[in-house]
Amino acid sequence: MRFIDEYRDPALGRGLTRAIADAVQPGRRYHLMEFCGGHTHAIAQHGLADLLPEAVRLIHGPGCPVCVLPVGRLDMALALARSRPDVILCTYGDLMRVPASGGDSLYTARAAGADVRMVYSTLDALAVARANPHREVVFLAIGFETTTPPTALALVQAEREGLRNLSVFCNHVLTPPAIVAILADTADAPPLDGIIGPAHVSTVIGSDAYAPCAARFGVPVVIAGFEPLDVLRAIVMLMAQINAGRATVETEYTRAVTATGNRTAQALMEQVFTVRESFEWRGLGALPASALRIRDAYAAWDAEARFSMPPRTGREHPACACGSVLRGALAPHDCRLFGRACTPERPQGACMVSSEGACAAAWTRRPRL
Ligand code: SF4
Known part of the structure; x- marks a missing residue:
């Protein structure tokens, strides 16, 4: 099927994973955040993290609406x-x-x-x-x-x-202010070297919307589609920018995203x-x-x-680590409820509900007995 099969071609995928491995510079690590839950889901569904060298780490972002x-x-x-x-x-x-x-x-x-x-x-x-x-x-x-x-x-x-x-x-x-907040707050999360920018959001707001984030923090942004080759190619593009010391906004998902949206x-x-x-x-x-x-x-x-809708201060499950997961400070399996008290059938936090949630995505890729 056009726009699906061609972005899932195994031979092309192998070529891109080789390009990623070749791009790793000695002693360097690459912390890349996929902002969008759609990418988190694609990465889990296609096992993309398992194809990457140890120096390249994908960190889930907060781009899951629920x-x-x-x-x-x-x-x-x-x-x-x-x-x-x-x-x-x-x-x-x-x-x-x-x-x-x-x-x-x-x-x-x-x-x-x-x-x-x-x-x-x-x-x-x-x-x-x-x-x-x-x-x-x-x-x-x-x-x-x-x-x-x-x-x-x-x-x-x-x-x-x-x-x-x-x-x-x-x-x-709004997406850009959230990216700014994440890049500005490095207190409990590793500094990010690059951002995989959202696909559908970017069709609406355009790639220019991220230029201030890239310029202010010196972190490149590459907007990617949701197919596995889209994500791998975006990683190649990000690593090329990082290695060259550049920090601009580029679009991998050119079949849908324009500069102005x-x-x-x-x-x-x-x-x-x-x-x-x-x-x-x-x-x-x-x-x-x-x-x-x-x-x-x-x-x-x-x-x-x-209507009368007074503001309320909500109470999450006290052991739920969704907040840290959404900031990229913790991975889903770092939460002590993951896979025990919290599963997609009985979610204790929002990140286990939607398929775009980092915990639900991690659950789909858990090792099976
Ligand atoms: Fe933990 Fe579940 Fe919250 Fe994820 S959604 S952080 S697994 S409690």
Whole structure:
């Protein structure tokens, strides 16, 4: 199949792993972070880490949408769904199983009677609102710049239709500020030598968006696709920059990413959202200008403006190391719950829920007896 098989060719893969091995300079180590959970999943699925020389280490980043949502925001959504019988809370499937405070989740809230529904897209949320004109439909929106344009589109459509019973609890976050935070904080993680930049996010924001990160920290960024050869080639490109002492933004994923991104999607986001002063990320803490809120012009569709949703301080499982895993300070198997109390069937933290989570990805590659 075009764009799939050609990026999984074993002979080409062997050639790229040889190129990686040849690029290692004596005595040098290469700490490369794949920011995006899609890459983490691809690396685990295809066993790419096992193909690399010891000097090249891949470190998982925080680019998993359900993982970075802090527990407090999930608690706010749960409280709303429980306290308002007229509310139908809609969200994406992965979020349903993410543990909230006290071991709750959207699933347990649903089992206890709250009207919580899984949707596949914002179009589904619009359809639920149309079908239930006497209920309040709240879409719990999460994700990076990839899922933000569809949320914006839903609000524009709701405005066009005069659909007043739909609102959005906005938790959309921004990628470049998170990369800056990770590069700036080297307190408990090894300094990074290069970043494998996200694929889908970059189709929206464009490769130019990372130029300030690369320039400020002297760390190269290579945007890669999600197939195994994409990732291996990005590693070759990063190592070439590191060895040459360069730190620029390059794109391996040229079949989808341009320098300036998708202007239509950007305009849509700009129309509906504005940047929050600060937003709490799981594992990264409060980051300035790192998330979006709904503009005042669309306040009628903003769940936080429409309902009483007091901020909550969430409580994670005390032994869950998701925060450190998301910062790249710990690997999943360093968590003492990994594979014992915490498995994909019974996740104790967000990183074990989604296939994009580092712990879930590591679980798929665990040694089998
Ligand atoms: Fe959290 Fe489970 Fe990962 Fe441990 S293994 S860090 S408990 S998600």
